Amino acid sequence: MSQSESTTATPVADASPAETSRRGFLKTAAQAGVAVAGITGFPYVHASEKITLRYLGTAVNQDKAIAEKFEADTGIKIQYIPVTTDDVTKRAVTAPNSFDLIDTEYFSLKKIIPTGNLMGIDSQRVKNAGKITSLFTQGVVAGKKVGDQGTAPRKVMYLEAPNGKTFAKDATRFMTLIPTTYNADTLGIRPDLIKRPITSWAELLNPQFKGKAAILNIPSIGIMDAAMVVEAMGLHKYRDKGNMTRQEIDLTIKTLIDAKKAGQFRALWKDFNESVNLMASGEVVIQSMWSPAVTAVRTKGIDCVFQPLKEGYRAWAAGFGLPRTLSGKRLDAAYEFINWFLDGWAGAYLNRQGYYSAVLDTAKAKMEAYEWAYWMEGKPAAKDIKSPHGDVLAKAGSVRDGGSYEQRMGAIACWNSVMDENAYMVQKWNEFVAA
Numbered sequence: 001m002s003q004s005e006s007t008t009a010t011p012v013a014d015a016s017p018a019e020t021s022r023r024g025f026l027k028t029a030a031q032a033g034v035a036v037a038g039i040t041g042f043p044y045v046h047a048s049e050k051i052t053l054r055y056l057g058t059a060v061n062q063d064k065a066i067a068e069k070f071e072a073d074t075g076i077k078i079q080y081i082p083v084t085t086d087d088v089t090k091r092a093v094t095a096p097n098s099f100d101l102i103d104t105e106y107f108s109l110k111k112i113i114p115t116g117n118l119m120g121i122d123s124q125r126v127k128n129a130g131k132i133t134s135l136f137t138q139g140v141v142a143g144k145k146v147g148d149q150g151t152a153p154r155k156v157m158y159l160e161a162p163n164g165k166t167f168a169k170d171a172t173r174f175m176t177l178i179p180t181t182y183n184a185d186t187l188g189i190r191p192d193l194i195k196r197p198i199t200s201w202a203e204l205l206n207p208q209f210k211g212k213a214a215i216l217n218i219p220s221i222g223i224m225d226a227a228m229v230v231e232a233m234g235l236h237k238y239r240d241k242g243n244m245t246r247q248e249i250d251l252t253i254k255t256l257i258d259a260k261k262a263g264q265f266r267a268l269w270k271d272f273n274e275s276v277n278l279m280a281s282g283e284v285v286i287q288s289m290w291s292p293a294v295t296a297v298r299t300k301g302i303d304c305v306f307q308p309l310k311e312g313y314r315a316w317a318a319g320f321g322l323p324r325t326l327s328g329k330r331l332d333a334a335y336e337f338i339n340w341f342l343d344g345w346a347g348a349y350l351n352r353q354g355y356y357s358a359v360l361d362t363a364k365a366k367m368e369a370y371e372w373a374y375w376m377e378g379k380p381a382a383k384d385i386k387s388p389h390g391d392v393l394a395k396a397g398s399v400r401d402g403g404s405y406e407q408r409m410g411a412i413a414c415w416n417s418v419m420d421e422n423a424y425m426v427q428k429w430n431e432f433v434a435a
Contacts, residue, residue, distance in 0.1 A: 051333045052077040056092075057103030058085055060272070061181060061318060065388065066346055074340060076333050092117055096323040101334055105318045107151040107220070107417045109176055113165060118321045120159040120174025125335050128342040129175070131359045136179050136317070137171060141410040150224065150242025150417035153179070153317050163324065177319025178338050179358035181350055184313030184412050186402070188275075188289025192303040193282055201225075201311050202232035204286060205259045214278055214287035215256075217268035219429035221416055224314050225288045226252050228413065232311050242417030246424055253428040257435045268433060279304055291354040294401070299391050306401040312413030313402075319358075351375050352388050356405065378404030 055062065059082040067078035081099060083091065089108045091098055096117040104112070112118055123129035134140045139154035148155065156176055158168040167176070189198050194209075204213055204225075216222045227241040230252055238248060259265065266284050269275045276296045278284040289306065297304035320341070322334055340346070347357030348366035352375070357363040364372050370382040378400060385394040394400070402408035419425055 050075075050077070051329060052079050053100045053330070053333055053337060054079050054081055054098070055101045055103065056081045056083065056099035057088060057318075058082060061103050063349075066341075066349065069345060069349075070337060070340055073345075074336055076336060078337070092321075092323075097325050099323060100326055100330055101337065102321045102323065103180055103318055104177070104321060105316065105416060106153045106156055106177065107415070109156045109167075110151065110418060112321075113156070113159070113167065113176060116163060116165045117324055118176065119324045119326070120162040120164055120172075120176070121178060121320075121322055121338070122162065123173050123175055126175075126178065126342070127339050128359045128362060129178075131361055132179060132342075133356075133358060133360060135182075135409055136358070142406045144410060146410055146412040147312060147414055149238070149240045149413065150415035152415045153182075153319075177321045178342070179317060179319045180341070181355040182315065182317035182358075183291055183355055184315040184402070184408050185288075185290060186309055186313050187307050188279060188287055188294050188297075189305050189307045190279060190282065190285040190303065191305050193285045198286065198307050199310050200232045201228040201309050204229050204288075205233065205255070205264060207262070207264070209286050210263050211266055212283070212285045213264050214267040214269055214275070214284045215265060216275075216288035217270045217433060219426045220418055220422070221314075221316075222268075222288065223249070223252060223425060223429060224414060224416065226256055228311055228314060230255050232309075241414045243419050244421065244425070246421055249419075249421060249425050249428050253432050256432045260432065260435050295354055295387070295393055298393060299387075308402045308408075308411070312411045313408065314414055314416070315409070315412040316416040349388055352386075354393075356409065360405075374400055376405045378402075378407060 053076060055078050062080040062082055067080065071077050085105065088102065088104045089111055092102055092104065092112045093115050102118070135146065136153040136157055139145055139148050139152055156167050158170070158172045159174040159176060160166060160168045160172060162174050164174065187198070187201065187204060203209070204215065215225060224241055227238055227244070230236050231238060235255060236248065236251055238244065244252065267274070267278055269278060272290065272293055275287065275289055275293045278287065279289070279297050280300050280302050291306055294304050294306040320338055322331070326334060342359045342362060344362030344366040347359060347363030350357055351363050351367065352371065360376070371385065373379040374381045374385050374394065380399050381394055381396050383396050384392050387393050
């Protein structure tokens with residue numbers, strides 16, 4: 001998935017009855033003018049000061065319900081600045097004064113960090129920093145290493161110093177980003193129309209699906225899906241699918257062009273809603289897809305599966321960063337947002353949409369046991385599973401595609417990335433689109 005997708009934010013779920021806790025006290029204390037530095041580890045930003053944090057990111061992560069809940073709990077407003085994935089990076093490189101929080105993908109850090117425009121996030125000011133999933137900090141799920149081709153977060157997770165411009169090889173006090181949302185993507189299929197098991201990425205180019213297949217037309221992600229197909233077909237073994245040589249790019253694009261000329265693709269889609277419509281209509285039966293898009297098809301009552309494949313998943317991840325120019329009360333407010341985000345409500349809200357949260361323990365505490373069992377443990381749903389705004393996503397008895405968190409995230413083959421030969425890759429990808 002790319003965070004440049006275009007989709008509608010999910011409305012707010014009912015607030016948990018447990019919200020009479022620490023957050024409620026903070027808000028009350030702030031309104032009374034009480035200093036509560038001992039609770040968060042830094043001076044609390046008083047609600048009366050009406051601080052507004054400018055949040056730069058793509059529309060898909062800028063959820064109105066999250067902003068409203070954060071303001072209700074802390075008195076701090078969020079002003080969303082929605083731009084494309086590419087423009088998030090451009091702003092970070094050229095205009096770090098134009099935002100107070102950045103929500104960007106980990107693969108963009110290789111372009112942003114060398115500018116010095118992001119500060120190292122001080123993990124000692126982040127209450128749950130030590131609980132962030134080991135997938136990010138160590139590249140490990142349930143004690144086992146996962147695939148790290150491409151820009152695996154662990155490669156770009158830490159800085160040598162608070163104003164560092166290079167990545168640290170080992171964990172340090174200073175983090176580049178605090179994880180927000182992440183997932184592992186695969187192919188979406190219509191099992192009711194295909195009527196047989198699908199187990200390999202190679203099926204995307206199976207002539208059986210001529211005119212009924214589609215691939216994502218965002219070059220840096222589409223070519224990763226294509227590489228999964230090429231490798232599954234036995235045509236080539238990549239050293240790193242996320243950083244191909246020119247020869248590997250040529251081979252991958254030629255494979256796509258040959259398939260396109262043979263009429264394999266019904267569409268090359270760019271927009272989230274386009275992928276949903278292609279699948280829901282039955283025009284396409286197998287395609288690159290994102291988990292929320294599969295969910296959207298299902299809410300229409302149509303059978304659609306986010307299909308686990310034997311070669312594994314292509315993963316992606318985004319996180320919050322802080323501009324180097326941030327200071328004083330605005331910096332305190334930004335840390336308050338990060339702490340709030342990892343405190344559980346937001347994590348539970350995102351888990352219910354099919355994403356995964358950075359700190360699993362706090363999210364679990366804000367979910368019903370049957371929800372957690374379905375979304376995270378791969379168990380059959382004890383009750384109907386609903387989205388944050390009440391739509392039924394899965395009927396009682398059903399099991400989440402890909403199974404448990406450990407099964408799914410433990411089967412990552414590669415991560416979204418920006419290649420050294422990115423300009424050449426985009427040029428060749430455009431040749432494929434024009435073919």
